[in-house]
Amino acid sequence: MAMELCLPFENTSTRQASKYGRPHNTVFAPLCDWIIGNISEISMNLRILEYLFYCLAPVTSALFNDGDRHVDVSVDYFELAGSSGVPAMHAAVLPPDGKVVFLDKVENYTELLLPNKRYAYSSLYDPISHQSSPLSVTTNPFCCGGAFLPDGRLVTIGGNAPLLWLDPTVDDGFDAIRYIGSNSSTYNWIEPGNKLGSKRWYASAQTLSNGDVFVAAGSLNGLNPGNYSNNNPTYEILGSDRVSKGKSIPMEILVETQPY
Ligand SMILES: *[C@@H]1O[C@H](CO)[C@@H](O)[C@H](O)[C@H]1NC(C)=O
Ligand SMILES: *[C@@H]1O[C@H](CO)[C@@H](O)[C@H](O)[C@H]1NC(C)=O
Ligand SMILES: *[C@@H]1O[C@H](CO)[C@@H](O)[C@H](O)[C@H]1NC(C)=O
Numbered sequence: 001m002a003m004e005l006c007l008p009f010e011n012t013s014t015r016q017a018s019k020y021g022r023p024h025n026t027v028f029a030p031l032c033d034w035i036i037g038n039i040s041e042i043s044m045n046l047r048i049l050e051y052l053f054y055c056l057a058p059v060t061s062a063l064f065n066d067g068d069r070h071v072d073v074s075v076d077y078f079e080l081a082g083s084s085g086v087p088a089m090h091a092a093v094l095p096p097d098g099k100v101v102f103l104d105k106v107e108n109y110t111e112l113l114l115p116n117k118r119y120a121y122s123s124l125y126d127p128i129s130h131q132s133s134p135l136s137v138t139t140n141p142f143c144c145g146g147a148f149l150p151d152g153r154l155v156t157i158g159g160n161a162p163l164l165w166l167d168p169t170v171d172d173g174f175d176a177i178r179y180i181g182s183n184s185s186t187y188n189w190i191e192p193g194n195k196l197g198s199k200r201w202y203a204s205a206q207t208l209s210n211g212d213v214f215v216a217a218g219s220l221n222g223l224n225p226g227n228y229s230n231n232n233p234t235y236e237i238l239g240s241d242r243v244s245k246g247k248s249i250p251m252e253i254l255v256e257t258q259p260y
Helices: 029-038 044-064 252-256
Strands: 090-094 099-103 122-126 131-135 145-148 154-157 177-183 186-190 204-207 213-216 234-238
Touching: 090 145, 090 154, 090 177, 131 186, 154 204, 154 213
Parallel strands: 145 204
Antiparallel strands: 090 099, 099 122, 122 131, 145 154, 154 177, 177 186, 204 213, 213 234
C-alpha cells in the first residue's frame, strides 16, 4: 500500500514533503474516510494524528499480521527512531522482512548519496538497526501510484518529468513502471524499461483478485487540471506478466469526476 502524501501544484521540498493527504490506493481508505468524516473541526493536532495514522497504517498492519510472535499493541506513544534519509513522499512495508521502502521525487538535496555521488530519492529503512540505505531509481517517481503484486513485490507506476538540470541521471517518469522486492534479502528498484500505455502523474493502482493490476487516472503532463485536456481519465491493466496491456480505456466515472 504505497501512500501518496503529496499534493499537486505544491513545491514538496524536503521540508514540505510530509503533506497531509488521503492514501487513495490503500485498504485503509474507508477507515481514513470515516475518521475524516468524524473530524468536523479539524484542528492542527487532529491533522497531525490523522497524518500519523496514514503514515503508520502499513507498519501497524504488518505488526498485527505478525503470525505467532507476541505483539505489543498497547503502545500509546511515538518515538523518533531514525531517519528515512529521503523525504517520505511514499512509504511501504516490504515482505518478507518488514523493511520499509521510502520513495521521493528528484530533489536538490536529500540525506543520502548514491555510489555515483548523486542524491538518492529512495531508501530502504531497517526497523531493527534503524539504518536507512540509499536506493537508486532511474525515472522520476514524483507522485507515482503503487500496489503490491501477489508475489510480494511492490510495483509503482507513473510519475513526473525529469529535472535534468538537477539530475541528468534520472529520466522521465510519466509512464514509468518500477518494481521492488526481495532478492536474497537485497532490495533494489528494477526498471526493465516497459512503460504504461499513457502518461500518468498522480495515478492510482490496485491489484485485482486475478493478480492483474488496475491502473487509473492521473495527469498527462502535470499542468492545470482545470483544463481537462491535461487529464487522463482512463484506465489500463498490467497483465499477469506485470506489463501494461498497452491500451488506455476511457472511464466514465473519471470523466465525470474531473479534475481527478
Ligand atoms: C534547492 O531548492 C530550495 C527550495 O526550492 C532552494 O531554496 C535552494 O536554493 C535550492 N538549492 C540549489 C542548490 O539549487
Ligand atoms: C532479482 O534479480 C534479478 C537479476 O537482477 C532480476 O531479474 C529479478 O527481477 C530480481 N527479483 C526481484 C524480486 O527483485
Ligand atoms: C488546455 O490544455 C491543452 C493540452 O495541454 C492545451 O493544448 C490548451 O492550449 C489548453 N487550453 C487552455 C485554454 O489553456
